[in-house]
Amino acid sequence: MNEQVALVTGSSRGIGKAIATRLASDGFRVVVNYRSQQSQAEELVQEIEKMGGNAIAIGADVSRPDEAQSLIDQTVKEFGRIDVLVNNAGINKDQLMIRISDAEWHQTLDTNLGAAFYCSRAAIKQMMRKKYGRIISISSVVGINGNAGQVHYAAAKSGLLGLSASIAREYGPRGITSNVIAPGFIESDMTASMNDEHRDKILSSIAVGRLGTGADVAAVAAFLASRQASYVTGQVIRVDGGMSAL
Secondary structure, three states: OOOOEEEEOOOOOHHHHHHHHHHHHOOOEEEEEEOOOHHHHHHHHHHHHHOOOEEEEEEOOOOOHHHHHHHHHHHHHHHOOOOEEEEOOOOOOOEOHHHOOHHHHHHHHHHHHHHHHHHHHHHHHHHHHHOOEEEEEEOOOHHHHOOOOEHHHHHHHHHHHHHHHHHHHHHHHHOEEEEEEEEOOEOOHHHHOOOHHHHHHHHOOOOOOOOEOHHHHHHHHHHHHOHHHOOOOOOEEEEOOOHHHO
């Protein structure tokens, strides 16, 4: 994979960081995208380089069409190509529907759904030239099942399913696959602050009896990004520890 290039949006921390690190370890040259966390993104680049990988950090607010296009253009300028796009950038501000402002609604959809469209549109133009590409969008089980207090977030994450499936149908003949990963409860700053009662309630709904990790999601992303996944497209893969099976 040492000639292939992967761009992971919103990868300065969390799941995006785990995916960027895993892809770098698999031999991809990696673009670490950030909006405001420049120092964290540059630290990740240094970590990847220390383990023998090749990475650069590029700042862009991918919820803006012009910046999303510029991100793809800079990726191609620096590395000469783009083979894998991971649409990971997202925000979440829990709020009851009646309290969600118009601005919060648009911001959430623009960042979680619009950004994936803008980046995919720009990347596909490059991928079609080589008749090869992998697009992976990070949704959530909330995008499948919905959740109280997350109407805007659930709507955006659900939209990724339709976006990804449509891309799969349109560009499968061009050698481009498009899939979705829907994580369940993943270890994060938010889950670390939960009280024991809340944590135990969540764990009781997960078949494997633990919260997921960024590495769990990254492992699935690594497969979907590989050449071995050429016959997997238009799929939604839940990484939720069996929560949806209970």
